[in-house]
Amino acid sequence: MKVLYFAWLRQRIGVAMEEIELPDDVDDVGDLVGWLTAKGPGYAKGFAEPQVIRAAVNFEYVPFDHKLSNTDEVAFFPPVTGG
Amino acid sequence: MKVLYFAWLRQRIGVAMEEIELPDDVDDVGDLVGWLTAKGPGYAKGFAEPQVIRAAVNFEYVPFDHKLSNTDEVAFFPPVTGG
Amino acid sequence: MIKVQQDNFDVGAELADLTAGNYGIGGVVSFVGLVRDLIDVDGRDAALRAMTLEHYPAMTEKKLAEIEAEARSRWPLEASLIIHRYGRLEPGEQIVFVACAAAHRQAAFDACNFLMDWLKTDAPFWKLEETDAGEGWVDSRESDDEAAARWQIKPDRAAE
Amino acid sequence: MIKVQQDNFDVGAELADLTAGNYGIGGVVSFVGLVRDLIDVDGRDAALRAMTLEHYPAMTEKKLAEIEAEARSRWPLEASLIIHRYGRLEPGEQIVFVACAAAHRQAAFDACNFLMDWLKTDAPFWKLEETDAGEGWVDSRESDDEAAARWQIKPDRAAE
Numbered sequence: 233m234k235v236l237y238f239a240w241l242r243q244r245i246g247v248a249m250e251e252i253e254l255p256d257d258v259d260d261v262g263d264l265v266g267w268l269t270a271k272g273p274g275y276a277k278g279f280a281e282p283q284v285i286r287a288a289v290n291f292e293y294v295p296f297d298h299k300l301s302n303t304d305e306v307a308f309f310p311p312v313t314g315g
Numbered sequence: 316m317k318v319l320y321f322a323w324l325r326q327r328i329g330v331a332m333e334e335i336e337l338p339d340d341v342d343d344v345g346d347l348v349g350w351l352t353a354k355g356p357g358y359a360k361g362f363a364e365p366q367v368i369r370a371a372v373n374f375e376y377v378p379f380d381h382k383l384s385n386t387d388e389v390a391f392f393p394p395v396t397g398g
Numbered sequence: 399m400i401k402v403q404q405d406n407f408d409v410g411a412e413l414a415d416l417t418a419g420n421y422g423i424g425g426v427v428s429f430v431g432l433v434r435d436l437i438d439v440d441g442r443d444a445a446l447r448a449m450t451l452e453h454y455p456a457m458t459e460k461k462l463a464e465i466e467a468e469a470r471s472r473w474p475l476e477a478s479l480i481i482h483r484y485g486r487l488e489p490g491e492q493i494v495f496v497a498c499a500a501a502h503r504q505a506a507f508d509a510c511n512f513l514m515d516w517l518k519t520d521a522p523f524w525k526l527e528e529t530d531a532g533e534g535w536v537d538s539r540e541s542d543d544e545a546a547a548r549w550q551i552k553p554d555r556a557a558e
Numbered sequence: 559m560i561k562v563q564q565d566n567f568d569v570g571a572e573l574a575d576l577t578a579g580n581y582g583i584g585g586v587v588s589f590v591g592l593v594r595d596l597i598d599v600d601g602r603d604a605a606l607r608a609m610t611l612e613h614y615p616a617m618t619e620k621k622l623a624e625i626e627a628e629a630r631s632r633w634p635l636e637a638s639l640i641i642h643r644y645g646r647l648e649p650g651e652q653i654v655f656v657a658c659a660a661a662h663r664q665a666a667f668d669a670c671n672f673l674m675d676w677l678k679t680d681a682p683f684w685k686l687e688e689t690d691a692g693e694g695w696v697d698s699r700e701s702d703d704e705a706a707a708r709w710q711i712k713p714d715r716a717a718e
Contacts, residue, residue: 410570
């Protein structure tokens, strides 16, 4: 699956986009956040307060219990501040 | 005093502006409406329903019990419809 | 600022002038009123040929300035503008323009909405509509009175 | 219509295009968002040098189109337009433009206000501010969430 990061989350992780093979023990968005947090110090810092992170799957906002499939495009970011 | 008429009131009376010497028995705007109504058939038609007529004295909306002086500029018109 | 004029106006140029050099402005809300081609005549649609706006020149600018001042006393505006045309206008032509600029958007939205509502009930303009069937003066609308009343306290009408 | 672009836009030309040939339009309400030169940094005013808008291209147009469709389902609009810029912008520059045209003014006012509120909370843009003291990402504001909540039912957030 494709995973994208935006704003300060992108800066902390140091990557804008990456391809990840959906791990076996990752069912939903919350699981993926946990899995990514363990991936390295940048990820740990980015996801340190997961409650402030928003997720989108296939360009729709989703809650953390949203189920994932390996063909999804997942994006993580802080609350939006456009307009 | 100067008296002005606008919109259909102007059309019915057939005059846009006239100079009138304030009659002795005219104290307020309501008195003036009564006095004008008796001035001719166009006036009678224009002021036939005085409750729909608005008045301004010296460029401020006023109620019919507003007192008049001979130096006032008085205007009569239907409710406004700009914008 | 208030402009009462027969000529058309350029919305883009007016907005540019309004905000030029003021970097404290975060949002500008504007309203443009246009002449529609269909009007209601005794409950039926009729094709409008033109509309003629009559006004009371000596009073118009005074009232518009008062309405603008009222808006500026109610909301923290950085800039504001009211343009109202008079004379004969055809369908599609611009009638009125109101713009409010503020640091934050809601003040600009509310002030612009307020200005249009009060302008509808307080500015001394009258519209004569011209159709194939003849001419007729536009009636004032209760819905406009109700819209203006949303903002409460209308000093000019208090005495009525 | 939706436009997501780096380039500036011409408000007058956009409004003229929006209403061209549609004589059913009686009023157009528009909002222009501008970059202000003073921002709040930890409770103090700081001079903004520039702001950089990052967005999620594949999602942005989709969300803006959904928000526009929502507005058009709620109000009888004759035309609507959302333009949102991305990239680096300096004080005084235009960020966003929303315009709503309707037969009657209040629908245009409400739809435009709604679009701005939802755009603030639903469009995937993030602002990075640059001052003499460095860079910082703009925090989302509770007041924006409250403004969006005024319109009730936010389908996208319902699950959160």
